Amino acid sequence: xPSTPPLDLDRLHHDITTWFTAEGRxxxxxxxxxxxxxxxxxxxxxxxxxxxxxLPVWEEWMRRWPDPAALxxxxxxxxxxAWGRLGxxxxxxRLCEAARRIVEEHDGQVPSSPADLLALPxxxxxxxxxxxxxxxxxxxxxxxxxxxxxxARLISxxxxxxxxxxxxxxxxxxxxxxxxxxxxxxxxxxxxxAVMELGALICTARxxxxxxxxxxxxxxxxxxxxxxxxYTPKGQPWAGTDRQVRxxxxxxxxxxxxxxxxxxLLATGPAxxxxxxxxxxxxxxxxxLPADVEQRSRCLAGLLVDGLAxxxxxxxxxxx
DNA sequence: GACTCGTGGGA
DNA sequence: TTCCCAAGAGT
Numbered sequence: 001x002p003s004t005p006p007l008d009l010d011r012l013h014h015d016i017t018t019w020f021t022a023e024g025r026x027x028x029x030x031x032x033x034x035x036x037x038x039x040x041x042x043x044x045x046x047x048x049x050x051x052x053x054x055l056p057v058w059e060e061w062m063r064r065w066p067d068p069a070a071l072x073x074x075x076x077x078x079x080x081x082a083w084g085r086l087g088x089x090x091x092x093x094r095l096c097e098a099a100r101r102i103v104e105e106h107d108g109q110v111p112s113s114p115a116d117l118l119a120l121p122x123x124x125x126x127x128x129x130x131x132x133x134x135x136x137x138x139x140x141x142x143x144x145x146x147x148x149x150x151x152a153r154l155i156s157x158x159x160x161x162x163x164x165x166x167x168x169x170x171x172x173x174x175x176x177x178x179x180x181x182x183x184x185x186x187x188x189x190x191x192x193x194a195v196m197e198l199g200a201l202i203c204t205a206r207x208x209x210x211x212x213x214x215x216x217x218x219x220x221x222x223x224x225x226x227x228x229x230x231y232t233p234k235g236q237p238w239a240g241t242d243r244q245v246r247x248x249x250x251x252x253x254x255x256x257x258x259x260x261x262x263x264x265l266l267a268t269g270p271a272x273x274x275x276x277x278x279x280x281x282x283x284x285x286x287x288x289l290p291a292d293v294e295q296r297s298r299c300l301a302g303l304l305v306d307g308l309a310x311x312x313x314x315x316x317x318x319x320x
Numbered sequence: 321g322a323c324t325c326g327t328g329g330g331a
Numbered sequence: 332t333t334c335c336c337a338a339g340a341g342t
Binding site (some may be wrong): 026042043045046047048049050051053054087088090091094121123124125126127130134142144145146147165196198205208233235236265 | 334335336337338339340341
């Protein structure tokens with residue numbers, strides 16, 4: 001009967017941060033010369049979107065809007081279009097509004113305290129801690145889905161973290177943080193980044209690479225024989241959902257320079273093959289969705305309410 | 321607490 | 332092919 005190995009925090013800190021130094025990815029927002037704004041933009045884009053898809057969009061975004069003032073001066077529709085296909089386009093809207101608030105309330109400088117960051121639209125507990133830690137070196141406790149999964153396995157011995165973020169998880173994450181007395185938080189920040197990276201590269205949700213894990217010898221989940229999850233994650237339905245219809249409508253608006261008539265966005269049925277432009281393809285995808293007029297109307301109204309689209313006498317466009 | 325909100329790549 | 336799910340936030 002294998003028992004859970006004793007917990008040696010100092011050794012965990014050392015082993016995981018050492019692994020991170022050697023194996024961590026060289027991401028542009030981790031560069032010492034990356035601005036706090038660059039870190040903030042990356043954190044918005046990385047909310048529920050994988051790194052590989054964020055990379056090219058982040059590069060272009062930072063070239064175009066190198067500081068909050070540059071984005072704040074831009075029509076939000078430009079941000080939504082530049083957001084491209086990252087998904088959850090309301091994040092682009094929130095990032096725009098956050099930039100404007102930073103200009104108005106923080107003299108154009110990204111604030112460093114979690115409290116100030118939390119007050120910004122689109123910034124929740126994770127993003128506030130992450131910006132504070134990764135952009136300013138403050139020893140905040142960062143808890144994201146990767147860190148929760150690593151803690152669940154390494155410490156708690158479960159295959160997966162709880163379905164929803166619990167207070168117990170937050171408490172555990174805080175207890176695992178390195179002390180800040182000696183180095184002022186340098187190790188604490190490295191620890192946050194390292195555990196997150198371990199979860200992203202090794203301790204993955206599906207088929208974790210335990211053979212390459214620097215702390216597999218201390219892992220409670222392995223010691224228990226890798227028990228199955230004690231619950232089954234519920235999937236994210238997609239086909240036929242409002243999100244699918246909204247996404248198809250947004251693709252049309254992103255691809256079009258001219259206002260679109262509501263009737264065109266609500267049209268159903270097989271579309272005659274157009275000339276193959278992005279706009280034609282976006283219209284074809286939208287029109288062939290199995291959604292009735294009622295659902296289409298509801299989705300278009302939702303986009304208008306959310307501010308992802310605006311209606312004028314000329315028709316529907318991205319916001320300006 | 322339960323839902324909603326996009327997208328596309330890999331298993 | 333189908334399913335899973337990824338540096339969450341807001342309601």
